[in-house]
Amino acid sequence: MDFSKILLVLKREYFTRAKSKSFILSTILTPLVLIGFGAFMVWIMTSETETDKSVGVYDQTGVLVENLIALDSVRYSNVSDLPIDTVKAMVLREDLDAYLLLEEKHIETNENAELIYGGSGGLAFSSSVRGDIRDVIQEERLSRANVSDEVKELFARRPGLDSRKLTAEGEAEDDKAGFMSGVGFVLGLLIFIGLFGYGAVLMRSVIEEKTNRIVEVITSSLKPIELLIGKVAGVCLLGFTQFTVWAVMYIGISMAAVPIAGVLMQDQISEMADTQDIEQVAAEAGFDPASLEVLSIDPMIFVYFFLFFVLGFFMYAALFAAVGSAVDSEQDTQQFMPILMVPLMGAYILNTRIMVDPDSTLAVVASMFPLTSPINMITRIATTDVPVWQIGASLALLVASFFGVMWVSAKIYRVGILMYGKKASFGDFAKWIRQS
Amino acid sequence: MTIIHVENIRKSFGKNKAVDDVSFDVEKGRIFGLLGPNGAGKTTTIRMINNILGPDEGSITINGQIASPLTQKMIGYMPEERGLYKKMKVEEQLLYLTQLKGMKTKAAKEAIHYWLDRFDASDWTKKEVGELSKGMSQKIQFIATIAHDPDIYIFDEPFSGLDPINSDMLKDIIIELKNNGKTILFSTHRMEQVEQMCDDICLFNKGKAVLQGKLREVKASFGKNTINLEFDGDGSFLDKLEGVRLNNRSTNFAEIRVLNGQNMQDILKLAMEHAEIHKFERIEPSLNEIFISTVGEDNLKAQRLEEAQ
Numbered sequence: 001m002d003f004s005k006i007l008l009v010l011k012r013e014y015f016t017r018a019k020s021k022s023f024i025l026s027t028i029l030t031p032l033v034l035i036g037f038g039a040f041m042v043w044i045m046t047s048e049t050e051t052d053k054s055v056g057v058y059d060q061t062g063v064l065v066e067n068l069i070a071l072d073s074v075r076y077s078n079v080s081d082l083p084i085d086t087v088k089a090m091v092l093r094e095d096l097d098a099y100l101l102l103e104e105k106h107i108e109t110n111e112n113a114e115l116i117y118g119g120s121g122g123l124a125f126s127s128s129v130r131g132d133i134r135d136v137i138q139e140e141r142l143s144r145a146n147v148s149d150e151v152k153e154l155f156a157r158r159p160g161l162d163s164r165k166l167t168a169e170g171e172a173e174d175d176k177a178g179f180m181s182g183v184g185f186v187l188g189l190l191i192f193i194g195l196f197g198y199g200a201v202l203m204r205s206v207i208e209e210k211t212n213r214i215v216e217v218i219t220s221s222l223k224p225i226e227l228l229i230g231k232v233a234g235v236c237l238l239g240f241t242q243f244t245v246w247a248v249m250y251i252g253i254s255m256a257a258v259p260i261a262g263v264l265m266q267d268q269i270s271e272m273a274d275t276q277d278i279e280q281v282a283a284e285a286g287f288d289p290a291s292l293e294v295l296s297i298d299p300m301i302f303v304y305f306f307l308f309f310v311l312g313f314f315m316y317a318a319l320f321a322a323v324g325s326a327v328d329s330e331q332d333t334q335q336f337m338p339i340l341m342v343p344l345m346g347a348y349i350l351n352t353r354i355m356v357d358p359d360s361t362l363a364v365v366a367s368m369f370p371l372t373s374p375i376n377m378i379t380r381i382a383t384t385d386v387p388v389w390q391i392g393a394s395l396a397l398l399v400a401s402f403f404g405v406m407w408v409s410a411k412i413y414r415v416g417i418l419m420y421g422k423k424a425s426f427g428d429f430a431k432w433i434r435q436s
Numbered sequence: 437m438t439i440i441h442v443e444n445i446r447k448s449f450g451k452n453k454a455v456d457d458v459s460f461d462v463e464k465g466r467i468f469g470l471l472g473p474n475g476a477g478k479t480t481t482i483r484m485i486n487n488i489l490g491p492d493e494g495s496i497t498i499n500g501q502i503a504s505p506l507t508q509k510m511i512g513y514m515p516e517e518r519g520l521y522k523k524m525k526v527e528e529q530l531l532y533l534t535q536l537k538g539m540k541t542k543a544a545k546e547a548i549h550y551w552l553d554r555f556d557a558s559d560w561t562k563k564e565v566g567e568l569s570k571g572m573s574q575k576i577q578f579i580a581t582i583a584h585d586p587d588i589y590i591f592d593e594p595f596s597g598l599d600p601i602n603s604d605m606l607k608d609i610i611i612e613l614k615n616n617g618k619t620i621l622f623s624t625h626r627m628e629q630v631e632q633m634c635d636d637i638c639l640f641n642k643g644k645a646v647l648q649g650k651l652r653e654v655k656a657s658f659g660k661n662t663i664n665l666e667f668d669g670d671g672s673f674l675d676k677l678e679g680v681r682l683n684n685r686s687t688n689f690a691e692i693r694v695l696n697g698q699n700m701q702d703i704l705k706l707a708m709e710h711a712e713i714h715k716f717e718r719i720e721p722s723l724n725e726i727f728i729s730t731v732g733e734d735n736l737k738a739q740r741l742e743e744a745q
């Protein structure tokens with residue numbers, strides 16, 4: 001292994017790409033796109049998705065319908081006086097979206113009331129009707145049981161839960177679980193994007209050298225493995241450059257944002273401070289001051305982020321390079337992409353579970369398995385206290401499989417880069433591995 | 437002095453024996469031609485000499501050292517499929533390629549500028565290769581091959597795809613390199629180039645080296661058994677000849693290879709009866725004829741005829 005040659009390859013790979021317009025553009029635009037996407041997601045989550053639906057209440061008890069109309073006079077209307085066939089016809093004509101059949105037994109026994117709808121229902125619609133029905137039936141049951149107002153009061157109250165974390169110092173600190181699982185998910189997402197995005201950059205670079213036919217000139221000067229390592233390291237460094245730029249942008253923006261947000265908050269708070277205490281104001285504004293303390297993330301998390309990104313990248317990059325070496329053009333990569341897509345997408349999907357349930361068996365296994373651990377472990381580390389042995393084992397497995405994958409990929413790469421005009425298959429891969 | 441020593445090398449790809457027990461020596465300061473049809477194993481052999489591929493069996497030594505990253509620096513290699521990074525600037529690219537061959541930055545820059553000047557290409561240093569014309573990028577490719585001043589130059593099918601100007605230029609460079617004591621090995625399937633330039637040849641067919649030696653000796657060994665005939669008139673008499681093979685036949689010219697030692701005077705007599713003869717010359721066979729008679733089926737037929745006599 002000649003490190004001066006690896007360094008030459010690395011420098012070429014890094015500088016020709018770092019100077020390219022597409023790199024500079026993507027460095028600047030990606031955060032903007034992400035912010036836009038985030039804003040879009042928030043908009044979707046918060047926007048009113050429920051449409052007004054009309055429900056005719058066919059009430060044989062004579063007591064529930066008024067309470068329902070009192071709850072939501074737009075949705076519910078009384079059709080108890082009409083023949084049931086007329087009500088059905090109205091639903092079919094779409095004068096009504098649905099009708100609700102309420103009988104005495106629904107109050108007296110545990111039998112469920114029925115909602116019959118025409119056209120489309122929708123989960124949100126039926127669950128919201130279910131909530132209304134529960135309220136009015138429970139109220140009716142309570143009043144029939146002739147209980148005191150105090151007891152009714154008790155039923156109306158919903159017990160809540162505040163969570164706090166116990167630290168080694170024995171002091172309970174403000175719970176950041178929600179914030180940290182968000183951070184964990186974002187870090188996992190960044191590694192996912194990094195592995196996939198830079199892996200694809202590397203794959204294109206390998207294909208480019210092949211289609212340019214320069215690779216034979218290069219391999220008459222160095223070993224394919226030196227070329228491979230130099231390229232992987234160069235693209236990895238490129239990833240760091242981009243992440244560093246983004247981190248600096250993020251810190252810069254949030255350092256500017258905290259005082260600005262502070263000033264805005266101050267105005268609001270001083271307006272309302274007369275009547276309510278500050279914490280409540282903040283809570284009502286849906287604003288958690290802790291979320292501004294970006295710098296309060298444990299720096300060790302970033303060390304782990306670095307480790308898992310580098311090791312994960314080297315492993316996946318070797319696979320991407322092997323695929324690139326086996327084809328003549330990017331279109332031909334389709335048949336091999338599942339090898340890369342399935343574990344990466346799988347890890348990403350698992351992450352949505354792991355961020356809310358970081359100590360489950362599934363989470364532990366996924367954060368150990370080398371193909372998913374770079375993404376899943378960082379999310380766990382941020383979200384929960386992962387035992388040191390698990391982190392150690394995960395890293396060890398990752399390193400071991402990195403060498404294994406590199407060894408196999410290098411063999412495919414060696415043969416693949418000199419193969420032209422023939423579409424390789426998985427069978428060819430096996431042959432090439434045996435051959436070299 | 438032997439500078440490239442190839443001994444009993446074999447290389448298979450699956451069931452296909454690309455190179456099958458080949459041995460030859462390349463002498464220092466000479467031009468060595470690897471000949472043979474496409475798929476005969478020339479490129480695979482060249483890749484093994486360049487240490488791009490390793491032989492399954494046998495050994496290759498360059499300057500007395502087993503082929504290795506170290507011997508790669510002694511060789512300048514231009515593959516048949518030529519290529520450069522399209523998005524890289526000419527100077528950057530040449531610097532990268534020569535540094536990979538182990539040259540220091542300063543020496544590499546000097547060498548690159550020397551060759552760019554010689555090819556009137558100094559204005560292109562800051563241009564991307566993708567912007568250059570095909571002929572221009574071919575010149576850059578030559579420079580990339582020779583700038584690190586190695587002792588050995590290997591060109592795989594160097595003249596294929598070259599325009600006439602670059603083709604002449606490459607010939608001049610090869611002659612100049614030879615005069616400077618360098619060793620050149622090139623492969624080709626076009627025999628006339630070999631006749632013009634090579635000192636030694638090795639003929640490949642189906643993965644085997646079927647004939648090798650100094651070009652003159654190889655030709656002399658086939659004897660002056662070929663006739664160059666120029667005539668005027670009806671050429672159909674040529675079809676009546678037996679025990680000969682006609683090469684390069686046209687309306688008033690034929691190259692006649694006499695296979696079974698029959699009397700050339702008889703051929704002349706027959707020719708004079710049917711046409712006006714302008715030229716009748718006994719020559720050594722062309723390399724093309726040597727190639728056909730060495731690897732072609734006719735060779736076997738002629739051998740049997742000779743044995744029968």
